[in-house]
Amino acid sequence: MNGAQLIVAALEEEGVEVVFGYPGGAIMPVYDALHDSGLRHILSRHEQGSALAADGYARATGRTGVCMATSGPGGTNLVTGIANAYADSVPMVAITGQVATPLMGTDSFQEVDIFGITMPVVKHSFLLRDVADIPRVIREAFRIASEGRPGPVLIDLPKDVAVAETDAHPLLAGPQPAPKLPDAAAISRAAELLRNAERPVLYAGGGIAIAGAVDAFRRYAETSGIPVVATLKALGALPTRHEQFIGMLGMHGTRAANNAVQNADLLVCVGARFDDRATGRLDGFAPLAKVIHMDADPAEVSKLRVADVALLGDLSGTLERLPAAEIDVDPWMAQCEREREECRPRYDAPGEGVYAPAMLRELTEAAGDDLVLACDVGQHQMWVAQHCHIDRPDRHLTSGGLGTMGFGMPAAIGAQLGNPDKQVVCITGDGSIMMNVQELATINRYRLPIKILLLDNSCLGMVRQWQDLFFDGRRSEVELDDNPDFVRVAESFGIPAFCVERRDEVPAAIDRLLNTEGPVLAHVRIDPQANVWPLVPPGKSNSTMMEEA
Template sequence: MQKSGAEIVIECLKEQGVDTVFGFPGGAILNVYDELYKHSDEITHVLTSHEQGASHAADGYARATGKVGVCLATSGPGATNLVTGIATAYMDSVPMVAITCNVGVSLLGKDSFQEIDIAGITMPITKHNYIVKDVKDLATAIRKAFIIAKQGRPGPVLVDIPKDVTASKTDFKSGVVKTNKVERVLNEKSIDAALKMIRKSKAPYVFVGGGAIISEADQEIWEFVQKIDAPVCDTLMGKGAYPGNDKRYTGMLGMHGTKTANYGVSECDLLVVIGARFSDRVTGNAKKFARNAKILQIDIDEAEINKNVLVQGIIIGDIKEVLQKLNEKLEPQNHETWVNRILGYKQKYPLSYPTHGLTGPGIVEEIYKETKGEAIIVTEVGQHQMWASQFYAYTKPRTFLSSGGLGTMGYGLGASIGAKIGCPDKVVINVAGDGCFRMNMNEIATAVRYNVPIIQVVVNNHVLGMVRQWQDLFYGKRYSATVLNDQVDFVLLAEAMGAKGIRATTKQEFKKALKEALTFGKPVVIDCQIDSDEKVWPMVAPGAAIDEVFDETDMEKKE
């Protein structure tokens, strides 16, 4: 049957089970949007306020559901506005397909109106991308894009389609595309070598990253931890892969990790790394990282092995499959003395914060209490992000969504809309700083337009908090361009866009506002006023080893 390129785009999306796309139309992509209109009963299009919001919404949808997120944009600035969201997805291994449309084939390379080489621009930040210049290749390109996006280590794929290709017709047949997928067989020698390392260890530690969530290996991790008899820490991206309320859980590792995790990893004799890539925010001084330990790394991506930290044991493969094999062969270990030592650290070095007044950690703890730990928490980037990772116990995968690799301010609001649309029965709360909220706060209008009842909590300290913290500690209190002393009123702003706005200046006011927001059934913005000098503790200074972690008490003692 003959179909136009635009019709093929829609048919391929339906083949892939896509029921929701996020985007913003323009001239070059009009043919696709015309077909979307005809299929609005099958595919819901969410019109965001900005293309970046569309890319973040597709990302949030993907992270919360495990499905491939889809975003659409037109040529030129429409396509370039997706770039930050594509890069965010790439850094955090999020499956996404971005479909852009370009000027006609005959106009390519001529600096035509709203022409941009989006395939060239996104080449370093996609798993793969296509520019489809012949309508006969279109179906195959889209089908392959979805396979590549979710196969192996997931990531974003871009498909760029010139406008005349969306209008051209060709024969179309429903079906699937054949791929040259290589079935990876686990190396039994590497499994046996890992088991030997584990059995020899007297003081093992388990370190869990985002790959564990992507692999949906939380049950296997639980069983492995019980068998190996070890404490557990995680990365920002690994939140929820192991229950944050379990006694073995010691918190996050790294720059703003707990003292327990940082000391424990520095003292262990075996570090089992599951789906983590040794980010500089985790390792601190890489030469001093886990210097007393042998490291066993389990990862699906061979490129991550020995990239940042040299390891002694390697298993390449899907984490779920690897752990099933290890659990099958591993007899229960006993490290009672070691585990009790780490549990002693947990008691000696608990996370704490001032209890007087409204504070960032207090806000997050109140959210945890009111949602009973069952919400999807989304964040922007900065101090509030760290507090959300420290003071909310994540017990399930896909309940903490944050830009970990790229650190994208403005990520959270769009991502929370995508997450809520993907998981309508879950409470979805975006925790933002006032600096981050400004980046894409126009997406409140999107939430209102579609009545997506997200809760936007703005931790408002009237400064760029994390940057100011560094200026305070390392730059002699020279607050260059970090004070937000303007007159923006987020409550009035929310009301202007049709949402409910509430201001909270005390713990009691925030508790009341949150209770109201949880039952309101419409988008709510809560503007929480906190002190400008509140800091994230503990902290590791840049270039220091992670066991040189310090907090406010340590600074006072030093002074």
């Protein structure tokens, strides 16, 4: 067998079923080896689509996503997807073809140093110079990608190594190491802080889903009775309709959630990282609170906010060992609930045009329990977070850390391939969809039954909103009134589509979107002036929320 065949065999040994990629010169030996393998290869129409689809697959299944591309531009096109996985701690293995080792460093055709280019955005990377290293490197890559705090691992494979003959065989996956847990002394200190708290808040982060700790988190939250706020990536850790859920915190969070944190005397951070979009101005964040910080990653503790107690290790095990607060949280919970009810959004906007927040809410009310939402980036992403019912974090795929416009459609492709029986809806905007519009061809190629809800305000809405608010209304390069006819675009890719322009068309449109067999796109025209409210201005404290005038 040659190196490429060994790579493919090793991927199979790791349990890989689906690979997202795009062929080219330097990676041709691997594509040749795919012929004789059981791997299902999904051809995207741009390598960024491959990487983001692998990311969406990983988020929706909990398994490591795999993508591959050729050398040079193939590799550089993967980079945004790799960085996206890095920013959101998504397990991914990316394999790039490389020019043959004698040509490396000679500026040869389609040669770039992808190993060097990706170094800041990978958890680890390998340059395979010896065919005999393949079994070890593949095994290590999958272990590193998924253990502890997950992330992307890059393997660069020179063409001469891919065609070299070898007697090596894939390594068998060993037993998973026992999860690490915080020491008993730290648990005791945390328990003491909980005993002395009067206004504790659980600050839920994306790590809960990553660690598979949703059930443990829910048990702890319900047993302790502590109010819960969530980051964008933790929405659904507690169902958003749960009575203890106060809301998303941060820049576009709810006033109730931000007030809960600002008034808390103890913040129990569960797999979150004090990201600036969640905290606002850091020195004004949770000013009265002591902090218990639970995380799998030691480097997150006291990075931005000093932790009074750090609980390092597996989140489920940590939550199971943490005693519930032996305090009466009912008065505090009642205060948080009251504030939540006072700031409930209204859906009776004036006019006859489609009101996007209301449509999104109705969509999740009409859809079944198996709904997976894959979001793009911009105003619609925040409206989804604010207005959709989200029951589990792995049903809400969103580019939180990197904020990658163009994430939605490839992520939906990955999610649908990983969950053929679930209903996958991609929520996108007229800016975002054009970033990876070519992936409509992938949806059509595999007849994936993805439903695309395109909210079109004919502008880059979030940038336009910021220019209006923070740049004296001086709009710069945000008008997209020359967009293509999206219905005809979708139809030209073989995907049926229809247009929605008025509010009274919304119920029928949702019904048609959800109940059309196969893929479908709904092109929804919305108000170009609509904004996302509330909003914490950049650089301000979360206590400084702007509301709709």
